[in-house]
Amino acid sequence: MSIQWFPGHMTKARRQIQEKLKLIDVAIELLDARLPMSSRNPMINDILLNKPRLIVMNKSDLADPDMNARWLKSFRGEGHAAIAVDASTGSNVSQIPAEARKLLQEKIQRQIAKGMKPRPVRALIVGIPNVGKSTLINKLAGRTVAATGDRPGVTKGQQWIRVGTEMELLDTPGILWPKFEDQEVGYRLAATGAIREEILNVEDIAFYALKYLSSHYWERLAERYGLEQRPADTDNPDEILSIMEDIGRKRGCLMGGGRIDLEKASGVILRELRAGKMGRITLEEPYSFMVE
Ligand code: G4P
Numbered sequence: 316m317s318i319q320w321f322p323g324h325m326t327k328a329r330r331q332i333q334e335k336l337k338l339i340d341v342a343i344e345l346l347d348a349r350l351p352m353s354s355r356n357p358m359i360n361d362i363l364l365n366k367p368r369l370i371v372m373n374k375s376d377l378a379d380p381d382m383n384a385r386w387l388k389s390f391r392g393e394g395h396a397a398i399a400v401d402a403s404t405g406s407n408v409s410q411i412p413a414e415a416r417k418l419l420q421e422k423i424q425r426q427i428a429k430g431m432k433p434r435p436v437r438a439l440i441v442g443i444p445n446v447g448k449s450t451l452i453n454k455l456a457g458r459t460v461a462a463t464g465d466r467p468g469v470t471k472g473q474q475w476i477r478v479g480t481e482m483e484l485l486d487t488p489g490i491l492w493p494k495f496e497d498q499e500v501g502y503r504l505a506a507t508g509a510i511r512e513e514i515l516n517v518e519d520i521a522f523y524a525l526k527y528l529s530s531h532y533w534e535r536l537a538e539r540y541g542l543e544q545r546p547a548d549t550d551n552p553d554e555i556l557s558i559m560e561d562i563g564r565k566r567g568c569l570m571g572g573g574r575i576d577l578e579k580a581s582g583v584i585l586r587e588l589r590a591g592k593m594g595r596i597t598l599e600e601p602y603s604f605m606v607e
Pocket residue numbers: 373374375376377400401402403404442443444445446447448449450451
């Protein structure tokens with residue numbers, strides 16, 4: 316999937332989402348639990364304005380469980396409703412309608428007090444490409460939903476999907492763009508497969524991932540590839556390069572003359588990281604991150 320980061324595309328995407336916002340009560344902001352900061356759109360607050368929002372950290376099955384808990388705490392500490400799910404198996408997905416409804420509790424209570432019967436909460440899923448929007452829509456719908464196509468400024472033709480008795484979901488998600496200005500964000504998105512590798516150099520992405528894994532998940536890395544020498548300084552590029560070479564050697568990524576094929580080794584590392592072969596890994600911590 317191509318990433319659209321040109322200003323024109325952003326304006327269009329924003330307009331499309333804002334058209335849909337008129338129809339809904341709650342926005343479900345879908346993030347990748349492995350990189351909750353980088354997988355979120357930097358202008359999300361401007362885009363959603365005051366629409367009640369539920370943050371859903373998807374792919375939590377691939378992310379570090381301790382970090383999932385820390386991120387949830389951090390989002391909640393900033394006043395956001397947040398849950399972690401795994402849309403592919405459906406774990407925790409059934410909590411979404413109730414969580415969305417909670418955000419509208421006061422309004423619903425007022426309606427009940429006036430003798431009105433509250434209608435189901437109307438929701439829209441928004442998120443960057445590859446975060447699992449379609450998978451989640453299908454899981455909530457309990458079937459495969461064919462996208463109706465999305466034209467700028469046109470909200471006709473969209474369908475509501477009934478999710479139990481409590482929620483109705485728009486069948487097409489709002490597609491946001493990730494922020495690319497920060498190179499580290501690009502590397503993290505590429506390391507998890509959220510953006511195509513061709514945009515960045517595959518060896519640079521693997522190098523970035525190895526550096527992070529060496530400092531945060533050394534035991535897992537060492538176990539996976541039988542590494543013995545823990546780097547004394549993970550900021551030293553030579554040490555990271557030598558880990559990459561070691562992995563390449565062990566996996567038979569060799570070129571003529573016994574030289575290591577670093578591109579091939581990088582491919583192995585990234586494939587295995589994305590497939591969860593090194594266990595559940597989160598690539599960013601919630602330390603100084605503010606939702607605003
Ligand atoms: P999008 O609409 O936001 O672009 O994302 P989409 O649902 O297409 O999901 C992107 C990829 O992420 C898919 O894998 C999907 O199976 C996977 N995925 C979605 N949610 C989860 C989750 O909670 N956990 C895990 N582990 N994976 C998830 P794919 O390789 O592109 O396709 P496929 O292998 O499913 O065919």
